[in-house]
Amino acid sequence: MPDKKTIRRPILRNLLRIFVFLTLLFIITYSSLHLFTRHGKGFLLPDFSGLSLEEAQEAARPLHLRLEVTDSLYIPELPAGVVFRQVPPAGRHVKKNRRVELTVNSLLPRQVAVPSLVGFSLRQAKAELASIGLKPGRLIYIPDIATNNVLQQLYQGQPVAPGASVNIYSAIDLVLGMAQDHELAYIPMLTGKSLEAALDILSDHSLNPGNITYDNSVLTAADTLAARVFRQSPDYTQQPEWPLGTSVHLSLTVNPDLLIPRQIPLTEDDL
Numbered sequence: 001m002p003d004k005k006t007i008r009r010p011i012l013r014n015l016l017r018i019f020v021f022l023t024l025l026f027i028i029t030y031s032s033l034h035l036f037t038r039h040g041k042g043f044l045l046p047d048f049s050g051l052s053l054e055e056a057q058e059a060a061r062p063l064h065l066r067l068e069v070t071d072s073l074y075i076p077e078l079p080a081g082v083v084f085r086q087v088p089p090a091g092r093h094v095k096k097n098r099r100v101e102l103t104v105n106s107l108l109p110r111q112v113a114v115p116s117l118v119g120f121s122l123r124q125a126k127a128e129l130a131s132i133g134l135k136p137g138r139l140i141y142i143p144d145i146a147t148n149n150v151l152q153q154l155y156q157g158q159p160v161a162p163g164a165s166v167n168i169y170s171a172i173d174l175v176l177g178m179a180q181d182h183e184l185a186y187i188p189m190l191t192g193k194s195l196e197a198a199l200d201i202l203s204d205h206s207l208n209p210g211n212i213t214y215d216n217s218v219l220t221a222a223d224t225l226a227a228r229v230f231r232q233s234p235d236y237t238q239q240p241e242w243p244l245g246t247s248v249h250l251s252l253t254v255n256p257d258l259l260i261p262r263q264i265p266l267t268e269d270d271l
Contacts, residue, residue, distance in 0.1 A: 060100070069103075114165075141206075
């Protein structure tokens with residue numbers, strides 16, 4: 001009958017073989033993953049926003065990135081043909097041969113037909129313009145019995161007939177009536193609003209945008225779209241003090257330190 005030592009030796013040898021096999025398997029697997037995924041060979045993805053497609057491709061070439069335009073939109077505030085969105089976003093850790101999806105600003109905007117707005121109220125005209133991708137431009141007030149009634153529609157300073165073709169997102173100036181009692185408007189608070197939201201609020205209050213400026217924190221096309229109002233002139237008022245059609249100048253930023261919400265003092269009506 002074999003002694004215990006004789007029995008244990010084959011078991012120990014088998015356990016040693018299994019251990020060696022598993023160790024080698026782990027080393028081979030890890031080496032293969034390292035080879036195919038190139039661990040440690042990545043880099044931070046650059047920001048292509050604001051570049052033309054040709055400039056973006058030139059910047060991507062030495063990094064061996066594959067750029068693909070997957071969508072295009074027309075944003076009138078940005079130069080035609082520039083990149084304004086990318087996936088993955090800038091700053092993401094990527095490797096060579098990574099596919100980067102780009103959205104660019106269209107070179108040729110779509111054409112739409114101008115609607116007939118004469119006789120509409122300002123609110124109705126805004127809704128009609130928005131439904132087809134247009135927006136109100138300057139609000140020009142002249143004496144009339146009906147305040148905020150559309151008397152004439154203009155495009156680039158000239159009368160425009162219903163059905164005329166213009167670029168989508170174009171601004172249609174509206175000549176509006178103003179009763180002889182000289183109605184006044186109050187200035188809304190616009191701090192923290194995007195440019196699009198601020199312009200919409202101004203027209204709701206029968207006001208016009210004035211000069212629109214960006215501070216030195218706005219560096220890229222993405223910054224331009226993300227910027228928020230941090231200063232306005234005239235400042236907000238709680239009582240109607242300004243003539244209809246007053247221009248409100250706006251300054252925008254992406255600096256969060258300048259976008260601290262402002263408290264609106266309570267009036268007697270709020271107490």
